Amino acid sequence: MDTTDNFDAFYTATSARVVHQVYAVCGDLGEAQDAVQEAYARAWIRWSRLSGYDDPEAWVRTVAWRLAANRWRSARRWLAARARLGPPVTAAGPTPDRVAVMTALHRLPEAQRRVVVLHYLCDLPVAEIAEATRMPAGTVKVYLARARTALACLLGTDDERKESDVSAHP
Template sequence: MTEDFDSFYSATARRVLLHVYAVCGDLGDAQDITQEAYARAWQRWSKVSAYDDPEQWVRTVAWRLAANRWRGFRRWMSARSRLGRPDVVASPSPDRVAVLAALQELPDAQRRTVVAHYLLDMSVDEIAASTGTPAGTVKARLSRARTALATLLDDSPEVPDVAVRS
């Protein structure tokens, strides 16, 4: 059965792909649709192989899959048009960019802890319970993260250490 399907696939896949590509106009979509059509043929191979033209069955399935994608796209476009133009979103503030960049500098465990505590408003005990980490470790991570963030986000100008004479 496997060899029979393999030879069928080898003999017909290129033609089916070209057919689907002509229908939908996008090679990536055509490859996905063709793959799905052959997967469905494989699932029903004992029945499909008995048809007069199994390739026609695969092309029909592929056509229907392409049509369903097109219908889904049309529904999406229709819904988008009913919603109107999307609101213009302002670019992130320099402070937000700086905070995100500083968070990326933290070790993963500290970053996850800080985000859970400050952005998700989770208590130390909630973080400990959700991560399976002792509360003392959560507190230590928060402390280390705050210290690191203070250094990373310090924008005060460097003042040289100069002795003052009077």
């Protein structure tokens, strides 16, 4: 038998038993399966040496138990850290103004939206925007101007929008 067949036979003969043993120790079938799978993956890497052991299953079982224990320790440390930090801070939802701005931005053409975000949110000057987007500086300025005009219409008060709609359609 070659190495792969030898390992496959070992895995087939022992894996269910090792999963049950690790499950009995950790009490979580999913964790046991994950730990055993990782242990067999490590065994495969070392199979040329492990295959000569009197009981390679004992090696796999020990590694799986240690992996499961380490996961539980990590979970306990995480829970202890969360307890020290207190309850998570809840963030307030977006304000109506923020929703209006995001909605208006999404109504702009993508190139204009990118330029506006880079200029107003990232505080980049026109020259850096031109370099980052590979556009001429004049194009960046035109996009900014068009975007400001469009955003002014989109973000004006309801009365202003109604007036612009009436004046646009005589």
